[in-house]
Amino acid sequence: MAKVKTKFVCQECGYESPKWMGKCPECGVWNSLVEEFENEINKNYIATTTNILTPLTVDEIEVTEEERLKTGLDELDRVLGGGIVRGSLVLVGGDPGIGKSTLLLQVSKNLSLDGKRVFYISGEESEKQIKLRAQRLNVKGTNLFIVSETNLDIIERHIKNLKPDIVIVDSIQTMFKIDLQSAPGSVSQVRESTLTFMRIAKSLSIPIFIVGHVTKEGAIAGPRVLEHMVDTVLYFEGERHHTYRVIRAVKNRFGSTNEIGIFEMKGDGLKEVLNPSEVMLSGRPENVPGSAVVCSLEGTRPVLVEIQALTSATAFGMPRRMATGIDYNRVVLLMAVLEKRVGMQLQTFDAYINVVGGLKLDEPACDLGIVCAIASSFRNIPIDSKTVVIGELGLTGEVRGVNFIEKRILEAQKLGFERCIVPFENLKSIEDNLDINVIGVKNIYEVLEEVLGG
Structure with a gap:
């Protein structure tokens, strides 16, 4: 009898070792190496295979623009780049209970009603459990097929027999190949x-959605190669105890990675938020210090967001800094500019900054909004509720230009704002027929003069 060979594989990064180690030398995680059986590789595979492809020149390859499948959710289509590409493999990740299964079941409903055959594979729920959730979402139809299965060989047989237009797998961590001796996940x-699944998607031209669990750090569980293999990686973000959800593409071979889609969780499923600016600003207090409105560009969509700041005298030797929805290091840098260039004595004050609505802002055009909110709270002077501030702030206190300035101003004008403070160098690219007062500023002093009166 042949000796069974084993190896130890890190469950975080995929590092392989012939012996067990307490700490993975590749990623540095403790107790992550698990013993797995090695599989014999068929060395005669290449010699016996008959379907070897002939290399072609780029001019010989014929490509036609295929029509994308519409999901029935405009917000999701926007993030995917216009719809689902046939033969694509899409990975959807998110925290437990965030709404991944609900979103994909609603997509299944819309596609099945449009005459498409949808195959929903669940490795975590039984058919009856899925039926109960489907009743709550009012999902019906004879084009939606559901199976509770985790064996990949059986699933592949089902796909070839059904010939569906789209396949949904919930989740990839529950699937297993019987040839491998290791446990699922x-x-x-x-x-x-x-x-x-990638081979099935490419060979049969069937788009496949796979759900991936996430770790406590927020990354998709399993090897990093998982994200490299798929065509699109979507993250479903938001607090499970709040109503708003944001779907964001961090990788997309068929569209932009800057687009976001916003949904609201209700009793009968997820509802699209078609005007996120209006939703993000609803309930905003007026004439309260520490509140500023900025216009962030998420892909091609301008979104007006409120930034709130609170400064209070610290009771400790080291002041506390907290930032939610904004990069912490960016906040510390901007506060240093206020201390050095403007003379605000913030070193004895705690500072708390929050982006209302759960969005995460990562573009420099929001710098002026952060600075104005902090200065407004520190000086206890409210900012005019009809004012929007847009611009990037440099370390010397200069205000730098941003892109798509006219699109941002039009969004502010559409929501009834009366004044927009922008970088001075952006004024030359703005039309004169706008119904909003546009003020150009060159440095932080002019910004605070316009916003706080000095």
Whole structure:
């Protein structure tokens, strides 16, 4: 009898070792190496295979623009780049209970009503459990097929027999290939399962959505190669105890990675938020210090967001800094500019900054909004509720230009704002027929003069 060979594989990064180690030398995680059986590789595979493809020149390859499948959710279509591409493999990740299964079941409903055959594979719920959720979402139809299965060989047989237009797998961590000796969810199983679905998607031109669990750090569980293999990676973000959800593409071979889609969780499922600016500003207090409105550009969509700041005298030797929805290091940098260039003595004050609505802002055009909110709270002077501030702030206190300035101003004008403070160098690209007062500023002193009166 042949000796069974084993190896130890890190469940975080996929590092392989012939012996067990307490700490993975690749990613530095403790107690992550798990023993797995090695599989014999068929060395005669290349010699016996008959379907070897002939290399072609780029001019010989014929490509036609295929029509994308519409999901029935404009927000999701926007993030995907216009719809679902046939033969694509899409990975959807998010925290437990955030609404991943609900979103995909609603997509299944819309596609099945449009005459498409949808195959929903669940490895976590039984058919009856899915039926109960489907009743709550009013999902019906004879084009939606559901199976509770985790064996990849059986699933592949089902797909070839059904010939669906789209396949949904919930989740990839529950799938297993019987040839592998490791448990479902391990690095080897996740990698092989993803390779199998990728082969099915490409060979049969069937788009496949796979749900991925996330770790406590927020990254998709399993090997990093999982995200490299798929065509699109979507993250479903938001607090599970809040109503708003944001879907964001961090990788997309068929569209932009800057687009976001916003949904609201209700009793009968997820509802699209078609005007996020109006939603993000609803309930905003007026004439309260520490509140400023900025216009952030998420892909091609301008979104007006309120930034709130609170400064209070610290009771400790080291002042506390907290930032939610904004990069912490960016906040510390902007506060240093206020201390050095303007003379605000913030070193004895705690500072708390929050982006209302749960969005995460990562573009420099929001710098002036952060600075104005902090200065407004520090001086206890409210900012005019009809004013929007847009611009990037440099370390020397200069205000730098931003892109798509006219699109941002039009969004502010549409929501009834009367004044917009922008970088001075952007004035030359703004039309004169706007119904909003546009003021150009060159440095932080002029910004605070316009916003706080000095």
